[in-house]
Amino acid sequence: MKQEGVKSNKRLAVILAGTVVAMFGFGFAVVPLYSLICDVSGINRANSNSGRATVADYMSSQVDNSRTVKVGFDITMNAGLQWQVESELQAMDIHPGKVYTVDFVATNHADHTIVAQAVPGITPWQATEFFNKIECFCFSQQTLAAGESRHMPLRFILNGNLPQQYERLTLSYTFMDTDRQDSLQIDTDGHEIIPKQQTATAL
Amino acid sequence: MTTAVAHDDHHHGAPSGIKRWLFSTNHKDIGTMYLIFALVMLFLGGGAAMLIRAELYMPGLQILDPDTYNNMVTNHALIMVFGVVMPAAAGMANWMIPMMIGAPDMALPRLNNLSFWLLPFGAAMLIISMFAPYFPGGGTAVNTGWTLYPPLSIQAGMGMDFTIFTIHILGISSILASINIVTTIVNMRAPGMSWFKLPLFVWAWLLTGLLLIMVMPVLAGGVTMLLFDRHFGTAFFDAAGGGDPVLFQHLFWFFGHPEVYVLLLPSIGILGMVVPTFSRKPLFAYKPLVYSMMCLTALGMVVWAHHQYTVGMSQTVTTYFMIGTILISIPVGYMLFSFIFTMWRGSMSFETPMLFAVAIVLMFSFAGVTGVMLAVVPADLQYHDTYFVVAHFHYALIPGALFGIYAGTFYWLPKWTGHMYNERLGKIFFWWTTISFNMTFFVQHFSGLAGMPRRIVDYSPIYMEFNVISSIGAFAFGLSHLLFLYIIIQTVRGGKKAGDKPWDGAQVGTPGLEWTLSSPPPFHSFETPPLVK
Numbered sequence: 001m002k003q004e005g006v007k008s009n010k011r012l013a014v015i016l017a018g019t020v021v022a023m024f025g026f027g028f029a030v031v032p033l034y035s036l037i038c039d040v041s042g043i044n045r046a047n048s049n050s051g052r053a054t055v056a057d058y059m060s061s062q063v064d065n066s067r068t069v070k071v072g073f074d075i076t077m078n079a080g081l082q083w084q085v086e087s088e089l090q091a092m093d094i095h096p097g098k099v100y101t102v103d104f105v106a107t108n109h110a111d112h113t114i115v116a117q118a119v120p121g122i123t124p125w126q127a128t129e130f131f132n133k134i135e136c137f138c139f140s141q142q143t144l145a146a147g148e149s150r151h152m153p154l155r156f157i158l159n160g161n162l163p164q165q166y167e168r169l170t171l172s173y174t175f176m177d178t179d180r181q182d183s184l185q186i187d188t189d190g191h192e193i194i195p196k197q198q199t200a201t202a203l
Numbered sequence: 204m205t206t207a208v209a210h211d212d213h214h215h216g217a218p219s220g221i222k223r224w225l226f227s228t229n230h231k232d233i234g235t236m237y238l239i240f241a242l243v244m245l246f247l248g249g250g251a252a253m254l255i256r257a258e259l260y261m262p263g264l265q266i267l268d269p270d271t272y273n274n275m276v277t278n279h280a281l282i283m284v285f286g287v288v289m290p291a292a293a294g295m296a297n298w299m300i301p302m303m304i305g306a307p308d309m310a311l312p313r314l315n316n317l318s319f320w321l322l323p324f325g326a327a328m329l330i331i332s333m334f335a336p337y338f339p340g341g342g343t344a345v346n347t348g349w350t351l352y353p354p355l356s357i358q359a360g361m362g363m364d365f366t367i368f369t370i371h372i373l374g375i376s377s378i379l380a381s382i383n384i385v386t387t388i389v390n391m392r393a394p395g396m397s398w399f400k401l402p403l404f405v406w407a408w409l410l411t412g413l414l415l416i417m418v419m420p421v422l423a424g425g426v427t428m429l430l431f432d433r434h435f436g437t438a439f440f441d442a443a444g445g446g447d448p449v450l451f452q453h454l455f456w457f458f459g460h461p462e463v464y465v466l467l468l469p470s471i472g473i474l475g476m477v478v479p480t481f482s483r484k485p486l487f488a489y490k491p492l493v494y495s496m497m498c499l500t501a502l503g504m505v506v507w508a509h510h511q512y513t514v515g516m517s518q519t520v521t522t523y524f525m526i527g528t529i530l531i532s533i534p535v536g537y538m539l540f541s542f543i544f545t546m547w548r549g550s551m552s553f554e555t556p557m558l559f560a561v562a563i564v565l566m567f568s569f570a571g572v573t574g575v576m577l578a579v580v581p582a583d584l585q586y587h588d589t590y591f592v593v594a595h596f597h598y599a600l601i602p603g604a605l606f607g608i609y610a611g612t613f614y615w616l617p618k619w620t621g622h623m624y625n626e627r628l629g630k631i632f633f634w635w636t637t638i639s640f641n642m643t644f645f646v647q648h649f650s651g652l653a654g655m656p657r658r659i660v661d662y663s664p665i666y667m668e669f670n671v672i673s674s675i676g677a678f679a680f681g682l683s684h685l686l687f688l689y690i691i692i693q694t695v696r697g698g699k700k701a702g703d704k705p706w707d708g709a710q711v712g713t714p715g716l717e718w719t720l721s722s723p724p725p726f727h728s729f730e731t732p733p734l735v736k
Contacts, residue, residue, distance in 0.1 A: 009310040009390050016382040020420050027424020027454060031439060034450050078443070079358070117443045125515055176443030 061097040064160050068093045071158075073102065074172035081177045082110035083144070096160035104137065104152045106175075108144035115143045115178045123170040130162040131169065141178055217726045225320075228312035229726065230297045233319050235619075237294025238612075240322055241287050242688070248282035249681050251275045256643075256677035262664045270336070272660035273346035274362075278333055280349035281366070284466065285373040286329070288604045290322060292469035293380045295611050296408045298619065300384060302724060303402050303715030305393025305733045310386040318379035325372035332365035348658055350455055353440040353448045357432050364433070367426045374419045381412035381419075388412075393716065395735035399490060402715040403475025406493050407468040410500045414468075417504065418461040425454035449514050456507035464503040466600060468496065470607020471538055474560050476715070477610050478542045481557035482549025485712030492541045495534035502531050512583045521580050528578035535571055539564055554706075555629035559610035562637050563602045570598035573648070588658070591651025597644045609636075609687070616694050617701035621723040624694040632690060636683040642676030 072091040077083055088103040108114055118138040122128045133139075137152035144150060158169075217223050217232070227233055254275050258267045267275065297315065301308055309315045335341040342360015345351075356363055388409045392401075428439040429451065438444025440451045479486045486492065506527040508516065516524075542564050551557070573595040577583050586592060616624050650669040655662055662670065701722045704710070709718050716735070720728050 009386050012386045012389055013311060013314075013382050016385060016416055019416050020378055020382070023417055024420035024424050027421040028428070030421075030424075030454060030457075031428075031450065034447070034453065079354075117445075119442050174442070176441075178443045 061099075061157055062160060063095055063097040065095050067096055067160075069096065069158060069162070069166065070094075070168045072168070072170045074170055075104075076172065076174045078174050078176040081114070081116060081175055083108055083114065083116060083175055085173070085175060094158055096158045096162060099134065099155060099157050102154045102156075104154060105149065106137075106142065106144060106152055107149040108146060111146050113143060113145045115141050116175045117141050117178055118173045118175050121172045121174070123172065124166065127162055127166050127169050130159040131171070132157045132159055138173065226316065228308070228316055230301050230309045230312070230315065231724070231726070233309075233315050234294045234296075234298030236319050237290050237297055237322075240319075240326075241291035241294060241608075242691070244282050244286035244290070244326065245684065246688075248279050248287055249684060251279035251282065252677065253681050255279060256674040258660060259662070259670050260674040261670075262662050262667055264661060267660065269660045270344045270346045273348070273658065274333060274336075274344035276658055277345050277348050277366075278329065281329060281369070283600075284349065284462070285370070285377075286322075286326060288466045288600070288608065289373075289377055291608045292408075292411070292466075292604075293318075293377065293384075295404075295469065295473070295608070295615070296380075296384050299615065299715065299717060300387060300405055300408060301391070302717040302720060302728060303405055304388065304391060304396050305716045305729050305735065306387060306391035307727065307729050307732075309383050310391050311383045314379055314383050318376045318383065321372050321376035321379075325369050325376060328365050328369040328372060332362040332369060335362035335365060336360055350452075350459070351426065351429065352455070353429065353432065353451050354442075356429055357441060364430065367430050370426050371423060374423050377415055378419050381415040384408055385412040385416070393729065393732045393735055396716075399493070400713055400735060402472075402713050403486060403489070403492065404469070404472035404715070406496060407472025407475070410496055411465050411468045414461050414465050414500055414503070418458045418465075421454060422458035425451060425458070428454075449511070452511050452514060453508065456510045459510065460507040461500075461503045463596075463599070464499060466604040467607075468500075470563070470604050470611070471496065473607045473611035473614070474542055474563060477556045477560045477614050478545045479712045480614070480706050480708040481554060481560070482546045482551050483708035483711060484545055484549040487541050487544035487547075489713060492538060495537040495541075499531065499534040499538075502527065502534070506531065509578055509583070512580050513587050525578055525580050529575060532571060532575050539568055539571075550708075552708075554613075554626060555624075555633055556610040556614040558630065558633045559606050559613070562633070563606050563610070566598055566602035566606075566637075566641075570595055570603065573598065586651065588656055589651040590647040590655045590657055593657050594644050594647035594651055597647075601640055601644070606637075612691070614706070615717075616691070617705040618717055618720075618722050618724070620695050620698075621701055621721075622694050622698035623701045623705065624690050624698065628686065628690050628693075632683060632686045635686065636680060639676050639679035639683060643673050643680050644676075646672045646676075 070091055070093055073087040073089065075085045075087065077085070083106055085104060085106045088105070092100070092102070094100055120133075120136070120138045122131050134155040134157065136154050136156075142150075142152070217229070218226075224232065224236060227236070254267060255272065258265060258272055297309065300306075332345055336344040341362065343358070343362075345356075345359050345362045345366050347356045347359060347363075351363075351366070388401075388405055428437070431437040432439050432441055432446070438446040440446045440448050442448060475486055475492070506524055508520065508524045509528045512521055512524075542560070546561075553561070573591070577586055577592065577595055613624060613629055616622075646669045650666045650673075651657075653666065653669075655666045655669075703721050704718045705722065716729070716733060717724070719733065
């Protein structure tokens with residue numbers, strides 16, 4: 001009788017411990033699940049670079065000269081990245097369906113090579129899926145040697161299906177240092193390194 | 204006890220000396236250790252709160268630098284959640300659940316010993332994390348708040364690693380305790396103690412235990428990923444490497460919101476004992492109350508993202524989380540009605556536990572109302588990260604969790620110690636602590652609505668009056684706990700002898716079997732299972 005009690009205690013404890021292990025696994029399963037949900041629901045994610053144009057987008061695009069949308073460019077350096085990035089225009093008026101090219105110039109002001117990744121974002125986010133990039137420096141990591149400067153073109157089309165209420169969009173890029181050691185040396189109070197923050201705010 | 208050594212095998216008296224505590228497998232001794240641990244941590248976490256309020260007494264920087272201030276905010280929360288409320292609730296579960304259901308001890312007594320003795324080590328880790336920045340190479344303090352959001356938590360210094368280990372250790376401890384408690388409740392009930400004869404406190408802990416088993420491992424996974432991001436070059440949350448900081452927020456709040464119910468439910472269980480006793484009426488609508496607790500547990504698991512309305516989720520998603528969150532007010536409202544209807548036309552008396560119970564019903568409703576306000580997306584976008592939120596969750600957690608534990612402490616102290624506490628001092632403590640609590644946090648609603656942001660060391664002078672009131676209230680609130688400590692020590696050391704049934708109304712409805720034992724109960728109780736009619 002008592003022995004049975006001990007046995008069923010063990011059984012239940014093992015089941016509950018199994019639940020714990022399963023939930024710990026679920027925590028990690030959330031990582032791919034989260035990407036999946038974001039992709040399916042079209043939420044703009046940091047690493048998905050959503051809005052990459054396909055050939056179909058390019059071929060089927062019809063220029064709509066009757067409609068003008070203002071696009072502003074916003075550039076932010078993440079915590080202390082010693083780059084300077086400027087777009088040739090702060091903002092531009094565009095027509096849906098037409099291909100545009102904007103030149104971005106990046107300069108590394110640090111005394112060593114830096115590999116950075118630009119993370120894009122569109123505001124309002126609902127316009128993300130209509131803003132299609134053909135060529136972008138954000139598609140891959142960018143490497144600049146100390147003092148090096150480079151022109152980085154951005155080519156994009158705005159899809160004509162963008163709902164009418166969106167008249168102004170802001171495309172923002174945050175440049176991040178991919179070397180963790182560099183980004184870890186920041187004093188969060190900003191006493192030692194004053195982040196070279198440089199923004200070209202449009203609109 | 205010491206004279207019993209000659210024929211002492213573990214069925215009789217308690218072992219003597221330090222071994223009694225170090226190697227204890229006795230649920231009462233382990234419960235006592237849990238409660239003492241929680242009390243010690245209460246003063247540590249309270250000390251952090253006093254420093255925070257002293258700094259905020261005046262605008263400008265007086266006694267803390269910004270990183271230290273944010274470290275105090277972080278550790279105040281971590282200590283209060285993981286060091287005070289959860290261990291105190293686990294201590295009460297240890298003491299009361301076997302006695303309530305007529306079991307000789309917990310189902311897994313050695314595991315019980317392990318889950319307690321992990322706690323001091325977790326606490327040591329937490330204290331090391333506070334001092335790590337003062338050593339060379341320690342980096343910045345843990346300045347993230349208890350939510351540990353990246354990227355700040357990836358950049359913080361070595362203290363962060365200790366904080367992560369603290370969460371691992373305290374998490375393992377509470378998971379083990381939960382497995383033990385759930386197993387005890389399911390398997391060890393005395394013959395005839397059927398599910399719907401269980402005291403409400405036992406029900407509450409069954410659901411709390413299940414919740415902890417479900418959500419604690421997810422947080423453990425989240426902070427493990429954080430550790431990997433910090434040291435092993437992964438990029439779960441680092442946007443530069445293709446990760447997403449918002450993912451951590453989801454992982455954190457998947458744990459964090461159910462955690463609120465982990466803190467709340469044991470106290471609801473205590474109310475379910477205290478209110479019928481002092482109303483001398485069975486608990487009103489006991490079964491639906493149990494069902495509403497189940498409903499709360501289930502709903503609580505699926506509404507986490509209402510903490511993150513401002514991160515840019517789609518309208519569909521925020522609408523879902525908004526409706527889910529507002530729905531929670533139905534089971535919670537049901538619980539409060541159930542307590543009010545238990546009091547209705549009851550033969551009420553107002554001993555200290557009952558005073559706390561009545562105050563909880565009132566003040567917790569207030570947190571419920573501000574909670575519904577915060578659940579509404581357009582309103583929340585205004586209130587987010589202001590002192591309104593601080594006021595809301597302190598109204599939820601201090602009455603909802605902490606005062607419930609105080610009520611339980613006064614309710615069961617006579618049973619635990621065999622002595623009555625000093626009722627007059629108990630009442631003074633109640634009024635002192637309740638008034639000063641309201642003085643501290645009520646005004647924070649106003650400073651929050653006026654736009655004062657939380658987790659910032661300095662503030663605009665326009666908020667000064669509110670903060671002066673709040674700080675004075677907080678000092679009084681902190682001081683009142685010295686009286687609490689005094690009452691407990693006084694009761695442990697002596698006092699009026701308590702009868703086996705110190706509360707004359709404790710036998711109504713679904714009481715626990717603890718009142719059939721002597722006060723204090725024998726070291727080993729219910730060695731032969733009692734029969735419940």
